[in-house]
Amino acid sequence: EDLVSLRNIDALVVLPFESGPLTDPVRRVKESGVFVTVVDRGLTEEGIQDLYVAGNNHELGRVSGEYIRERLDDEGDIVVLRGIPTVIDDERVQGFQEAIEGSEINILDMQHANWNRDDGFEVMQDYLARFENIDAVWAQDDDIALGVIEAVRQADREEELFIVGGAGMKDIIKRVMDGDELVPVDVLYPPAMIATAMDLTVQHFVSNGPVLGEYILGSPLITQENAEQYYFPDSPF
Incomplete structure (x- = not known):
């Protein structure tokens, strides 16, 4: 709101x-005439933004659930660490639950770890x-996964x-590349989506036609066989 009043902006990402x-x-920003792009974590009310750029959260959950279901041969006891209470967290959980529906996979507990390493460590300690x-x-x-890894290591379990994270953090991708049995796979959630959102917002103003609607990026499964193409050692993430 300060940006709108002080700088007379044309767009907000x-x-x-x-x-x-x-x-x-x-x-309120939108009602003032500003072009609004929302990235990643959707608002609780649909239709406010002009452009929405995000990873495919439902697919991230579905791909994770399908891998766990196949790896466990349709039965087993698992625990889930959720993110921050947001729309995208709900979408991921919905996709995951749909993927394991009809199996004998039992979710022992499901708690929020807020996409945070320390919270992931504490929640996993409680589960263990x-x-x-x-x-x-x-x-x-993957931030949660790093906390989970440490908790599991300290408990000697x-x-x-095995652990399935999500995002494509280089530390996790390296583990997958190296054949770490504790972290055999990861699921991509494109970390560069904010740059994509900024580029698309600019295109709305400079292209011949409007750039509106949704731009959803895929969430493929990262395995030891394909991990190298997703590994960028100089990345800050």
Whole structure:
């Protein structure tokens, strides 16, 4: 709101930390005539933004669930670490649950770890203390996965389970490349989407036609066989 009043902006590109608190402020920005691009974490009310750029969150959940289901041969006990309570977190969980529906995979517990390494560590410590058998962990995000890895390592339980994260963080991709049995795969959630969103917003103003609607990026499964093409050692992420 300060940007609109002080700088007379023509466009706003915003990646909400949480969907709910930003929905009304962004609506007011839009009502002032500003072109609005929302990135990644959608607002809680549809139709406010002009352009939405995101990874395919439902697909990320679905791909993760399909891998875990196949790897466990349709049965086993798993735990889930969710992200921040947002629209995209709900989409990921919905895709995951649809993928394991009809199997005998049992979700022992599902708690928010806020896409945060420290929270992932604490939630996983709690799971390890409460559950004697865990066959797999869906960490949903690579920051969470790093915390989960440390908790599992400290509990000396690396041999009993595997972890599926998501995003494409270079540290996790390197583990996949190296054949780490604890982290056998990852699911891509394109980290450069904010740059894509900025490029598309500029195109709206300089191209011959409007750039509107949704631009959704895919979430392929990253395995040891294809990990090299997703590994960028000089990346900050």
